[in-house]
Amino acid sequence: MTNYHLTHRDTLSDVAEALYRKWRPKTFDEVVGQEHVTTTLKNQVASGRIGHAYLFVGSRGCGKTTSARIFAKEVNIAGLEPDSPRAKQIAEAIAEGRALDVIEIDAASHTGVDDIREIRERVGFQPSELRYKVYIIDEAHMLSTAAFNALLKTLEEPPPHVIFILATTDPQKIPATVLSRCQRFNFRRVPIDKIVARLRQLCEAEGIEADDHALRLIARHAAGSLRDAVSLLDQLASSSTMRISAADVREALGATDAATVRALVDGLIARDTGAGFDAIQNALDQGADARQIARQMVERLRALLQVKVSRAPQQAPALTDSIDGWSEAERIELAAQAEKLSMAQLKHAVHAFSEAINEMRSATDAQLPLEMAYLDCVVEPEGMPAAVPPPTRVAQAGRAASQAPAGPGPAPATTQPAPAPAPPGGELTYEALKAQWQQFIREVNAVNKPAAALLRSCDLYAVAGGVVHLHAHHDIPLIRLQEPKNKTSVVATLNRMFNGQYDIRISLQQRQVDLDAEEDPVLKAAKRMGGMVRR
Ligand SMILES: Nc1ncnc2c1ncn2[C@@H]1O[C@H](COP(=O)(O)OP(=O)(O)O)[C@@H](O)[C@H]1O
Ligand SMILES: [Mg+2]
Incomplete structure (x- = not known):
């Protein structure tokens, strides 16, 4: 119930914009938080x-x-x-x-x-x-x-x-x-209490009636953005003639987030890196909020964990409280998903997404922690000692290769390993790095967690002339690993562990076809120098 009158040309978002503009502070004292x-x-x-x-x-x-x-x-x-x-x-x-x-x-x-x-x-x-x-x-x-x-x-x-x-x-x-x-x-994200107080003040001045719980939900969803909070409040006020309730807020927020969360869980089940990244990107393109998705993801994973536990009565009874608040259809869907995920996988995922929420508090880019949490769950197999190469990796690499749009030809035979003399650029060989790969990732993890998660999603492909070649299977890890802060951690750890001056290069798996056609100068040089090519 705002005091706006919609004309035929106004859309709700025009009105929402009007309200946050109208409420732009004019003095430093009005700027909240x-x-x-x-x-x-x-x-x-x-x-x-x-x-x-x-x-x-x-x-x-x-x-x-x-x-x-x-x-x-x-x-x-x-x-x-x-x-x-x-x-x-x-x-x-x-x-x-x-x-x-x-x-x-x-x-x-x-x-x-x-x-x-x-x-x-x-x-x-x-x-x-x-x-x-x-x-x-x-x-x-x-x-x-x-x-x-x-x-x-x-x-x-x-x-x-x-x-x-x-x-x-x-x-x-x-x-x-x-x-x-x-x-x-x-500038900090505006804390929830301050957002609520500001919304309350605005409601009183504008004659909007809203429940406290509704304002808290709006504030939580806004994730530190007063603009988003005010816009959402205004949308709700324009579309409902009664008091704004928590249910109104939930309804207004629900759709995109729920679909995304469902897609992410399906992606976890299929261990499909690309599907999850695409779901996240689509949701964000539609204006969804990465923080909100992460929170909903934790909520859903916890529900899945509860479903799982309730089916295994020997497990800790503390977790077997009800999963109230989910509809019958949702429970059926939850049960089907829970079946396909192990307890360890679920626990790991709850942990990863909770941690992402924590990281988002300090990060300016909320998308990255969300993507990294997903990556972490997809590529790290549950309960595996880190030194043992996960069996799913082989399947995953095979699948990715067969799905690669640019690679319709048959998968080329794996190049036979040949004894590798030390390349001129340093002592590091493919074999040496491969043998220490898990340790290497752990050391990267100690300095830069996202970089380690990204590495886990890539394959070590070749080492030649002091350059470590990695294959990514999706453009997100490709782009993220090339970002200076990630690349620097990886290279620094490499240099420290193997005591030299190395570099890394990452390419998309799809390009493998070209590489195998021996058109790639780096690869040709690598082979000339006795470098081994592996996938
Ligand atoms: N700290 C704040 N205190 C009060 N209102 C705010 C604050 N931050 C944002 N707003 C509201 O959101 C609107 C947009 O804020 P703006 O300063 O343009 O954000 P930014 O430039 O950081 O994206 C403002 O018109 C105001 O209504
Ligand atoms: Mg601005």
Whole structure:
């Protein structure tokens, strides 16, 4: 029950957007849960020690853009009486996006060097009406390399009247040269209690009636994003004429998450890496939240565990409490799935996804822990001593190869192992690494868990000229392992364990056909040097 009237052109999301815009804080004191940032910024304005480049880092919807605009306003009204007409006029102009000297650039749609060049050209001019010209570059990580370089020139010698505020969800994609010029502020996910309090305040002001439990569910689902919380509340308020209940919230949230969780469990049963990754990606593309999926996954796995335990009465009775809250159809489905998973597999999976939820608290990218938890469950066979190669791996590799779209030809015969003289690049041989492979993964695990999970999903393919070649069976592990933080852990562990200077290269399994056609120069060289090719 909002006080909006839907016209024929409005969609619910337009209305939702309107409400969160309307509730954009106008002062630092209204910004919820970011006191560590707002206090420092307030002090800087008060003391006149204002920097020229700021970086606001944090997940979406936690107040970065809002705080950037407030800062732009504060620096420009500093020294004025806050209630004076001039101060009010400036504040209004900035809040409404009319101030000529506060320039917002969405880097997601202006990634090019031309946009930044234009800034560079204009940066030299005095502000037209305010004291400071403030450039707010949203989604700054989307800028192209050329754009970053152009920006860097400006950041190196910023004119005294210019302030840059870069906002990003993904600081790792920002070059170190730019980072080092910025004062960095980390925005936190807004805690549940603060989200609930804000929603309650908003409900009262807007005349929306909602149960406490419903607000808590909304807050929990929003996973730290006040924008998402307010949007969801508004959608619910627009679509129901009565009091918003917990059941309304559940219903509004349910569909995508449930389908994804079902697909993930099926993927676990089939030990199908690709199916799970695709399910996650599809869900996220549709706007689902990785945290929510992980939580629902834990809930479902626990239910499966309970079904399993109740069928095996000799097991711990403590777990055999009811699985209330599941419909009859769901129970039948649960029973069918539980049948196909072992107790150890389920326990391992509950553990992996719970851990992912923990990791998501500190990670800016929630997708990665979710994917890694899934990977961990698919590739690590239950209860296996880690040193014994899992039997499922052979089947898995075979299946992946036969499914590879680019590889319709018959699987080529395995190259015979031949004695491998030490390649010139170092002492490491395929045999030596293979023998220590599990130990190697354990050591990587000690420094970087996601990297270890990724390694487990790959096959060691060849070692030649100091380069370890791995095969991935899906593009996600391929991409993730090549990310600097993962690759660095793997290479560093390799260098330490085998005492040399090695490198890794990862390719998709599909390319194997080309490799076997002996068109791959690396492989040809590897064979010439006596390297062994294995799969
Ligand atoms: N910390 C916060 N305190 C109060 N409201 C917030 C906060 N974070 C987000 N919001 C709400 O969400 C909307 C979007 O916030 P925004 O600052 O654009 O997020 P970000 O730039 O971090 O993605 C705001 O208009 C406001 O309604
Ligand atoms: Mg923003």
